[in-house]
Amino acid sequence: MHRLPALALAVLLSGSAAAMAQECDPNYQGACVPVASDVDCAGGNGNGPAYVQGPVYIVGEDIYELDRDGDGVACEKKK
Numbered sequence: 001m002h003r004l005p006a007l008a009l010a011v012l013l014s015g016s017a018a019a020m021a022q023e024c025d026p027n028y029q030g031a032c033v034p035v036a037s038d039v040d041c042a043g044g045n046g047n048g049p050a051y052v053q054g055p056v057y058i059v060g061e062d063i064y065e066l067d068r069d070g071d072g073v074a075c076e077k078k079k
């Protein structure tokens with residue numbers, strides 16, 4: 001009499017949901033600038049693929065060139 005081998009169908013898919021927290025770029029403060037290949041200002045004419053809603057304050061290097069006028073504040077509202 002043979003016992004059927006227990007099929008390993010009970011694969012646990014748990015544990016992945018908690019790792020979905022957004023990573024924010026440390027070069028910017030005031031808003032969460034996502035870590036992406038390129039980030040543009042939401043509502044602007046950038047092509048993404050990621051966007052951030054300003055204002056964003058540059059505390060490091062403006063690696064995404066969000067601060068076009070170089071005053072240290074990116075994606076600021078037009079005055």
Ligand SMILES: [Ca+2]
Binds near residue numbers: 067
């Ligand atoms: Ca600016």
